[in-house]
Every structure is written in structure tokens, then in C-alpha cells.
Amino acid sequence: MQPLLELREVSKSFGGIEVFTDISLELAAGTRLGVLGPNGAGKSTMFNLISGLHRPSGGKMIYQGQDLTTMKPWTVCRAGIGRTFQIPQPFVDMTVLDNIIVGCTAGAGLNLHEARDRATEILDLTGLGDHAGKLARDLGLLDLKRLELAKAAAMKPKLLLLDEIAGGLTEAECGTLLDILNHVTGRDTAVIWIEHVVHALTQFVDEIAVLADKRIITRGEIDTVLANDEVRQLYFGAEEEV
């Protein structure tokens, strides 16, 4: 069966600085893939390529049989790829509800009536119902993460890209976030989740890929990847028990 997303020998350089070379990756519909890797390995850059914010320097990206390589960000979004950003980026002077409605209209192309219905639904799913009328600037970190997720999930993406959404949260808040993630993503939503908070990631994903040294050094089941010698050396940087 055709994969939902395919990266074929994708490379990216900024000027003379090569971030990665020849990354190839296939993702089937409904797969939950975690991505680990040291700081600066190019994880967010990979999301920026998939979501159309940057262009690859080489290679090809295919999504549902369509060439994603030169697609504009808004076309990528309407094709069903949603993403969150490492640093939440709400419209700070708009209410929580209006932020989600913008995601539904400008992002997903819903009309205002449909957008209101969908926004109300996603407010409940993400536990933001009590904050609907609050300005985004007045939210705490967990609620900002909820809003970031709500905006991305409101468009019912087929592929959801999560960029360090658990970063900065306490263990209890991570638990809340995982519950919300399970609510907003059905088993038919594919997810790629970049995360340094390994204990949160491993409670959600089916597989892990590790990006380091300008390539994907391994991909597979969680336990196998975390036990991989190269991963232990390169990512964890020590020979201690993980």
C-alpha cells in the first residue's frame, strides 16, 4: 500500500551549512512515529520542509501520492498536514476560541459556521472550554500547549506534526497532555512527534526514529531503538542505563 508520507533522499543546507543529507522515510496512515535526536540535529528543520516553510536542497517529498516538495504551507495545511510549533505561536490578543476559529477557516478552509462548530468540539476535547473567552496572552504553559494542539487538530489532519509539545511541562502536565493527544487523534491519524521528553513520547508512539549526524541513524520499535549502541552513544552521550 502507498505510504501516507514519503521522504526520498531529502537533504537540506542553509548556505554552506549542511543540516542533513539523503534522509529517506516512509510513514503509513495511522502510524505514530517519535523522533529523537540531539539539539541542532535538524528535527524541526525536517518539519519545516514537510510543512512547506522551507524547501529541501535535494530529494523529493510525497504525500498521498502528491508531490509535497514545492507545496506552499497553506496548501500543505489544507491537504491535511497539521503542525504545532516548539514555541507556541497563538495570536496573543485574540481569544482562545477565535484562535481556533482562525485555524479552522484560514488553515482548514472551513466556512465560519463549520468553524464555530468544530472549534466548540475541539475546545471540549482539549479541555479548553472554560478558557474560550480568555485572551491567549493570559494562558499558562499547559494551556498554551493545549491551544497549540487544538489549532492543529481542529482541521482533523491525516498527519499531525508535534514539535516538542511536552517541553517544559511537569510529569503530571505531561499526563494531561497525553490524555488530550489520545482524544484528539484517532487511530487513523498519523503522528510524527519530535520530543526530548522520552518518558512522554514512549507512552504514545509505536516506533522511534533517531536523527543525528545528518541522517536517520535508526528506526524501529521503542525498546530496540533505545537499546541501540549508536543511539546510546550519540543521543544519550554516555554508557549509562537509559
Ligand SMILES: Nc1ncnc2c1ncn2[C@@H]1O[C@H](COP(=O)(O)OP(=O)(O)OP(=O)(O)O)[C@@H](O)[C@H]1O
Ligand atoms: N532558517 C535557518 N537558517 C540558518 N540555519 C538554520 C535555520 N533553521 C535551522 N538552522 C540550523 O539548522 C540546524 C538544525 O536546526 P533545528 O532547529 O532543525 O534542530 P533541532 O534538531 O530541531 O534542534 P532542537 O532539538 O534544539 O530543537 C541548526 O544548526 C540550526 O542553527
